[in-house]
Amino acid sequence: MVDFEVEEIPDEDSLYMRVHKNWIRDGELNPGTFRNNLGGMSTDWSKYSGPEQTRNRVIAYDKDPDNYGVLGMNVGDVRKIPDQAVVHKPLDDNRSHTDIEGVKETKQRVLYLEIVNWEITLPNLIQE
Amino acid sequence: MKDLLANNSYKRLAFYNKGFINLSEEDWFDYKQDYMNHAHLIEDKFVDSNSIRVRITDDYTIDIPTELNDIAKEISKAVEFLDNIEDWDPDEGELYTYSTLKNAASFLADYSIWVLNEQGFVIPTPKIYPGPNGTIDILWKNEKFKLLVNVRSHPDLSATFYGKTNDGEEFVEGKFKIGNINQNVFLVLLEQYK
Structure with missing residues (x-):
């Protein structure tokens, strides 16, 4: 049983991934x-996480955070994409954890x- | 065959496990005898001299007209990526195989050749990316439109696509079998880039 209660995420908040x-080639996002x-597509809710925290969570899995960038996206924009549902799914070690459920065709x-926009970029990334 | 070589429209191209050799008919016999002692002949045929041969695997190649040089380069990049990938993290999902790449490359080559021959223009060059679950994504993305085609591991499995103009005025969506595509379906987007 997770200690944190599930909350409704407002449209104006952000998610970090x-x-x-x-997943970057020739400077562009794949x-x-x-x-x-x-x-679901795993993200963190901006109410309980910043982009740095999202990136650094990989340290717990013995991975190098320098190999990762972080994307940000507005919750309301996500909900406008067909068949996507933003569902807060807190974990014991990550209250911000949020799944975006629905097909990714x-x-x-x-x-x-x-x-999406880049909150933390990777080397050689071309930003629009 | 000598007549074909004489008008310069064809060249003799032999594909060995050690690479290509491309010789005049006069030099061919002597060289072949020597080269055969050192390499295994995979293919020996006459091809249009205005084409580029792209290696997908040692026993599977695709010929692409020189007008589509950038398409050939992009397919080669996808092959090189798979040839050289060393640090793909399995936690990032399954990576595509050469079999899936054959399907994707065949589609892209066939389609771009069809547009060139039947519609008379060179399509913009897409990017070939690893897709979800071992699939391949072919993405056109420019100032006028986005078009994403997702190719799966077996040619009998339908490829899916979605595309839209950046102003949102036009969109296309659907699925098709590789080799059995409705060739007109993407033109509403691709023609905007003529």
């Missing part, structure tokens, strides 16, 4: 970044490309 350097893992992934 780690991106491994392998749309395969947007995919489900165990039922070509349509959703193209639309995600249009709403």
